[in-house]
Amino acid sequence: MLKNFRTLTICLLFASLSFAQSKHPNLILTKEGVQQIKQGLGKYPLLDKTFAEAKAGVDADIKNGIDVPFPKDPGGGYSHEKHKLNYQNMLNAGIIWQVSGDKKYAEYVKAMFIAYAKMYPTLGVHPEGKNSGTPGVLFWQSLNDAVWLVHAAQAYDCVYDYLSKDDRKFIEDSLLRKFVKYMTVNDSKTFNLIHNHGTWSVAGVAMTGYAIGDTDMVNKAIYGGNKDGKTGYLKQIQQLFSPDGYYTEGAYYLRYAIQPFLVLAKAIDNNQPSLKIFSYKNGTLAKATSALLQMTDASGYFLPFNDALKDKSWESGEVVYAVDISYGSIKDDPSLLFVAQKQDRVLLSTDGVKVAKAIASGKSTPSFKWHSMALTDGPDGSKGGISILRSNETPDAVSALLKYSSYGMDHGHFDKLAIQLYDGEKEILTDYGGTRFLNIEQKRGGRYLPENRTWSKQTIAHNTVTVDAKSNYDNNTKKAEGANAFSYTHFNDLSNKSFQITSGKDTTAYSGVAMQRTLAMVQPEGIEKPFLIDVYRLSSKEQHQYDYSFYYLGSLIETNIKYTASPQMYPFGKKDGYEFLWVKAKGTTNTDNSLFTLFNEHNFYTIVTATSNNAEVFFTEIGANDPEFSLRNEPGITIRENGSDHVFASVIEPHGSFSATSEASKDSYGSFAKIEVIGSNDEATVVMLTSKKNEKWLLEINNGKVSATDSHTVTFDGKSYSWTGNYSFKKVN
């Protein structure tokens, strides 16, 4: 696999020595696109709406008068928001000029560029830049500068032919080349980063290069600062995406990264079609869009693992680029149109017109289809991944996620083998996501808050096992990003809706502790919702403390744990995230099975879990040591077991319903009596489920070498268990 990438890279290197943008505009919007917009206006409602909104925004700014403020404020502050609005309006005005031929709009763009060109050379590093490792000039971080350039380059391209030679010289010399120099030289670190910040940076620089006809800029952007292919755009595609299109930072940051990846691809395709960029690495960019849209909940919000904020959905502006360019330039998949309808706007380009036209002719699907899927992580797919189990393709499905991917760079979490559970659009077992009030100035300028690192990223903040009260990799990002620090796929079989299973392993997060988590979704015939079986095996030569945690939304309405509520709430620990958990109550198990029933809106969820006698159980609430009230005060449960080898086994069952309107409650008790770990060793783990009606099922899991055909026989307590393949699930009475 890797070898192929290298070959392809070299071909591309040779293919790309020269080009020239002979016509303007030719980045995202092209001359052909301008004609298509003209023809489409009045015919395709989504195009009309987008164009009208763009025009309204620009008209308002023309009326109010241009303002290019001195860069001063952090995220959320006036100058920050104004420069963001400016790049959007400049681009829109450039497009409107192309489409309408009304000079007012070209003059607006010109005036804006002249104002920026006059100011830019007078600026130093942004005054709030000290709070960023990578300060910008217009914005507190260079990332925002890059985003500005991605838009401004397109705006410039739109008015290029309108501007006099002198204007162009002034704008290019005083602004664009200086801007690019800051990005490629002063902030070369970001420019050469294999990271979404790097992608924004190369996209801005490449597009400026195309627009002003600077081949060197383009080549540096595509092949890296040294033009050797070791950094730059192509290397980013190679390194950051797996063969399945999984992006190593996760869904939330793919949402952000997808825009420069696809915008630059489109600009390359328009200017250097011979590069066949959309086919690069087996069509990675198309797969990335598909993976992005699949990593969502039933309302299109991105699954919130890693540093995700929970209010971002596929309606975000960046995803408009992904959807429209994918549909227009890669594959006209009608399910993309469903998302485009939700977005309620299109790109003002050939691709956007195609989407608007297809929607106007009724080609959209009536809903989005979600699939069960395992997505590998790592450039060659060998660094674990994530599995998403879905009970069906509709928004009402029960969905579960198992994460056994690599750390995920700067925005990663120490969350090896964590799970999430949804019932339709409801979060049941939740991932906290990141801690940030995006762009709200009062909350530290809208940046990630300190608790993002000290709480959100920590292992205990997740639905997984924390060993010895310490986070994965000793809470050390460098270790977590180390060459050998990754989990791996053990096996997946998501082919059968009545029984789906995924199993991931990790031996790197905790020194001397091997971990394997197997998650199965069982959909019995005639039952509305599936149940899940969670088998988390830990093995070590040493004694350890294993904290198995769940975070949930809703109310805990029943448990069989005998506990004492804390008269005063105290922090669960002092470090690695434990300091942010209040201990609300503490108890101990008193049978070999512990039960927790949750009520969340209209349904019940029961977890029955095999426990040792006298295991400690902590009922927690997030929010200790949070002097700025930045955390959400959500509840959790931690079961603490001690030992060298231990298997946590749980059945997690959505059940029943309650209607406030009719006041009727149904099946508020779960149907399982018991789950037992029959035995576990390096070859296999065998688990038995017993329902309240005394039906029994066996789940047999292969822990050794993966094979769909090998036969296994293991003996526990004198009894033999035999099956073929990686797993077996069968009713035994």
Place this chain on the structure above:
Amino acid sequence: MLKNFRTLTICLLFASLSFAQSKHPNLILTKEGVQQIKQGLGKYPLLDKTFAEAKAGVDADIKNGIDVPFPKDPGGGYSHEKHKLNYQNMLNAGIIWQVSGDKKYAEYVKAMFIAYAKMYPTLGVHPEGKNSGTPGVLFWQSLNDAVWLVHAAQAYDCVYDYLSKDDRKFIEDSLLRKFVKYMTVNDSKTFNLIHNHGTWSVAGVAMTGYAIGDTDMVNKAIYGGNKDGKTGYLKQIQQLFSPDGYYTEGAYYLRYAIQPFLVLAKAIDNNQPSLKIFSYKNGTLAKATSALLQMTDASGYFLPFNDALKDKSWESGEVVYAVDISYGSIKDDPSLLFVAQKQDRVLLSTDGVKVAKAIASGKSTPSFKWHSMALTDGPDGSKGGISILRSNETPDAVSALLKYSSYGMDHGHFDKLAIQLYDGEKEILTDYGGTRFLNIEQKRGGRYLPENRTWSKQTIAHNTVTVDAKSNYDNNTKKAEGANAFSYTHFNDLSNKSFQITSGKDTTAYSGVAMQRTLAMVQPEGIEKPFLIDVYRLSSKEQHQYDYSFYYLGSLIETNIKYTASPQMYPFGKKDGYEFLWVKAKGTTNTDNSLFTLFNEHNFYTIVTATSNNAEVFFTEIGANDPEFSLRNEPGITIRENGSDHVFASVIEPHGSFSATSEASKDSYGSFAKIEVIGSNDEATVVMLTSKKNEKWLLEINNGKVSATDSHTVTFDGKSYSWTGNYSFKKVN
């Protein structure tokens, strides 16, 4: 006023000496209604849908086989839910029999009655009845028995002509008369109660009386057990409703009470039209429906004061009765049709057909219109009331409620002068409502939890002032329900959308402390949302501790209070609800104005409040001393002032917006710099507001004798303030 009621009652008494139900059915469904349903089916979609759903439920039960279980379980348990389902299916089957003439349905109802008639005489008090002060027979509380009878009487009426004389004798002797005897004799306390439980009881008894032709039952129900008009249905209407239709238990329980009130009214109107029941007490029942629908948030959920659960809306089944009977038999107001559409079903009766037909012919309004209104409380309107201020009539309005009503009987709260604030459908300053997991068996059989009394009802649980850390009326319901224990309306002027004002007073909740709260909603021209001015005046001859509290949803993103977060969270106090509040942080004011900015979903809300220097401020969270995890862990703020006279004055401003999709935040800072209490005495309170742009406004409030025309001049700190009427609000620079 009271004199008129008495006269009317006496007339009705004489008018009602005899009647006879010569035809069946004739309670809610009549022979005429049966014809109308037959003619309407296939024409009016809502009628079709309701009929089909009723039939599907009955068909399923016929298929499964009738089950009349031995009464055993509390709310939420099987026998409880099954008896509820049975009465619904019996009634529906009776109606279907009438409409379809298919004997299968009559046989089903008959079999059901026979089964109940065989079982009923064998039953004693319900085994779970010990947990209820008023145990039932079929259900743990007699209230549910009454509801059963309200439905069963109608079912019986539907199959009356189908049953043989022997069947009738058996059912009436073994079941219906015994049932009525239990209600009127064994549980005469409930039957004669001026309370919604009493209304259900009299409705069941009266309807049974009509159906079996027992005049005495009817007269007892209408005129009370002693047939003297001192109790019974008419007395309930007199006592429980104010002249504005406000029901003394509040919106949530009016939702529940409205069904028997209107169902019995309809049955009376069909059987004794000469009573003109819908015009009784100036058309109170129509006003009650209107008040009920107005006491909702923008999604139709009932404003959650008193023991309310927040998941009840106008879509509840009881409200279908209210809406359809009001529309069909009282006044065909098209806004009722909007609600009927939301309910998505109609009554199977003349009134329901009329609603379904009107909707089918497009008579519904496109949305519901909410109005600002002051509703008086008390039989003659003299016991205070509630005011609802709305910035406009749409669901997007900002709405505020001031409560200065009487306690509200069993489900009342010690919440004198509490406020609530909504922005569109979002709760901003919240009322906790009741503590109960309705019908969820695991939570104490679905009953009100102990914390309903110990937390929910307490003064500190509300957005009001708690004096000396004690609840109103020393936390004593009897005192709160005493003859002289009520607040009163000071003045209201809701006539002008740019400035609405309400002022309520109370001198009874705290011995020796007079309280007056004035709430104004100011809608400046050209500004999207209004702001509120809250002026809470306390006066006493003694020194007191005044705790001014706010409960909110969302995040506190800014405050100017210097505070220290609690390393361990400890309860705020030991009694009167304080024991349920964790102290998250404690601080002191350090200027004469304290600021709190909240972020709730997409908007910001800033409270600027005049404070003494060094006043204590407590940041709290609900949930201490809650060993069963029954409370919602929501945040609050309490400002503690000490003194004999004190005025709390705040400006509460909704402002700005944040869009996660566009990442744009706007106006995250409020526009007010300061609010000052210029002076306050028995004649007037004068408050000055100052914006950050140094604009100043004066609010002058008359504290003395109410008059719209009296002139006032007061002098504070040597400066005179003059105005005419109860208030004045003016810009002064």
